[in-house]
Each structure stands twice: as C-alpha cells, then as structure tokens.
Amino acid sequence: xxxxxxxxxxxxRKEGQNVTLSCEQNLNHDAMYxxxxxxxxxxxxxxxxxxxxxxxxxxxxxxxxxxxxxxxxFPLTVTSAQKNxxxxxxxxxxxxGPFSGNQPQHxxxxxxxxxx
Amino acid sequence: xxxxxxxxxxxxxxxxxxxxxxxxxxxSASNYFPWYKQELGKGPQLIIDIRxxxxxxxxxxxxxxxxxxAKHFSLHITETQPEDSAVYFCAASSSGSxxxxxxxxxxQLTVLP
Numbered sequence: 001x002x003x004x005x006x007x008x009x010x011x012x013r014k015e016g017q018n019v020t021l022s023c024e025q026n027l028n029h030d031a032m033y034x035x036x037x038x039x040x041x042x043x044x045x046x047x048x049x050x051x052x053x054x055x056x057x058x059x060x061x062x063x064x065x066x067x068x069x070x071x072x073x074f075p076l077t078v079t080s081a082q083k084n085x086x087x088x089x090x091x092x093x094x095x096x097g098p099f100s101g102n103q104p105q106h107x108x109x110x111x112x113x114x115x116x
Numbered sequence: 117x118x119x120x121x122x123x124x125x126x127x128x129x130x131x132x133x134x135x136x137x138x139x140x141x142x143x144s145a146s147n148y149f150p151w152y153k154q155e156l157g158k159g160p161q162l163i164i165d166i167r168x169x170x171x172x173x174x175x176x177x178x179x180x181x182x183x184x185x186a187k188h189f190s191l192h193i194t195e196t197q198p199e200d201s202a203v204y205f206c207a208a209s210s211s212g213s214x215x216x217x218x219x220x221x222x223x224q225l226t227v228l229p
Contacts, residue, residue, distance in 0.1 A: 004159075042120075042205060042219035043160070058216070059117075090159050102148035102167065102209050105217060107159030 003027040004108035006091050011113045013078065013085060021076045021111045023091035031094040032074035033105065036060060036087045043090060049074055078113060088112050118143040120208050122220025129196050130228050137223045139206035140188040148209035149189050150217070151180060153202045160205055164191070196227045 007022045023032065031050045035043040045058030049068040063082025068074050078085045089112075092105040119142040129135050141149075147168035152160035166173045166180045166189065173180050177196075182189040193200055203224050207217040 006159075040125075040221070042122075042221045043217075044219075045216060048216070092159075104150055104162045104165055106162065107152075109157075109159045 004091060004093055004106060006089075006108035006111050008111060009109070011111055012116045013113060014116050016080045018077055018079050019113070021078070021089055021091075021113070023074045023076070023108060024072055025074075025091075025093045026072065027093055027095070027106065028071070029093035029095050029106075030071070031096070032068065033092040033094070034058075034064070034066065034074070034076045035090040035092065037090055037110075038087050046076065046089075085113055086115050118146060118208055118210050118216075118218040120206060120218050120220045122206050122223060124223060125221065126224045126226070128226045128228060131196060131198060133196055135191075135193045135196055135200070135225055135227075137191045137204055137206070137225070138188060139190070139208075139220050140186075141208040141218075142187065143208070143210065144184075144187060146208040146210060149180070149182060150207050150209075151178075151191050152205045152207065154205065154222075155202045163204075193225075196225075198227050198229055201225055201227045 003026050005024045013019045033048040034046040044060050046064050047066040049055035065077045088110050090110045091108045094105045095103045122139045150165035153163045154160040177194045179192040203222045205222050206220040210216045
C-alpha cells in the first residue's frame, strides 16, 4: 500500500544483535500491527497497537519489542532473545480505534530479515 | 482462539478456467472474512471481504461465499488470467474488541497460459 512504508527492505542480523524494523504510515489509521511470515505459512501476529502509547502482545511476542510514541510510527525491535528471527516481517494498519468495528487491514511491502 | 484452515495449498488451472479456494473457521462468533492476494516479495493486498450478515459478495471476476452454519467461506475466481497467479490468504476476524485477524496458511495459485 502506498501509504505504508516499511524499511529497510532487506536486513541482516549478527549473533547477539538487536535490530529495528521501521513502519511508517500516512493513512491516519489508529491501529497498527506487526506480523511474521515464514515460508508456506500464514501470517502470525507479533504485536499490535490500537492507539498511541498503547500496545498488546500477539501470538508470538517473545523476543520482540515495540513502541508507539506517534500515530504514524510503530517500530519493531527483534532482540537477541529471538533465536530464529529469519522471516518476512509485515506491518499493517487499520482505520478506526478499538470500537470501530471490523475494517480491513492494509499491509506494507515487508522487510526480509536474515541471519549472518 | 480462532483457527482457520485453508485448502488447497497449491492450485493450478488453465487460463480461462475457474479457481476455488476454501477456508473453514472455528469461532462461531467471527463475523468478518477478508481475502488477500500476495505477489512475490510484496505485502498482501485486500481483494474482497465479506461480513457475516451476507452470504455472497461479488466484484467483477471475484466472488466470496459464506456459510455461517458450516463455518466455511470460499473464494471464487472466474475467467482466470496469468496475472491472477499469486498466493491467496483467507482470514477471519475475532469477536473481541481488538478484532484480530487469524490467517489461513495460504494457497499458491498458478494460472497456466
């Protein structure tokens, strides 16, 4: 989606290193999500945020951390505690806050993270 | 929590034929079902969605049907074209306030010229 920018497109992590993936949006959407995609699998939810300064763990939050200091930005840090970080990471946004009902999620074009 | 199963995992069709992808879900309270198309190296793109108060929705060559009783929904693509080749994901929205999506494992559709 043109309104969601993920960077970098490719990222390499060394042993014991933390890396941060960027997700910026200009859609004025309240909710933002991080998913992990492994080959041949669906998307699994890592973290989500429905409003600024609030975020919740998803199904596979261990070894990851996030912040939501601005509405436009939701960076994901892959920490050294994540032992198998090689995957395709997708950021998504959704219009409306917690009580806005079902709305579609819109995705960025992802960051591919690999281990050196 | 919600569980979504998607079949088949791969599907090859001849150009011009129809393609059908099926999904089942476990949470009877789920009420929103989007379908996404993902091309290689790109993020998923929403192609159609359906809410639980309707049984069918169409958009040109794409249609989705929903059977709430059986807890399954299907994507139908008619008159397939080579540019329809991609991975397709179904998803179901949870009933909680967070409205999380649970995704199926994807179907690799190949349209043969």
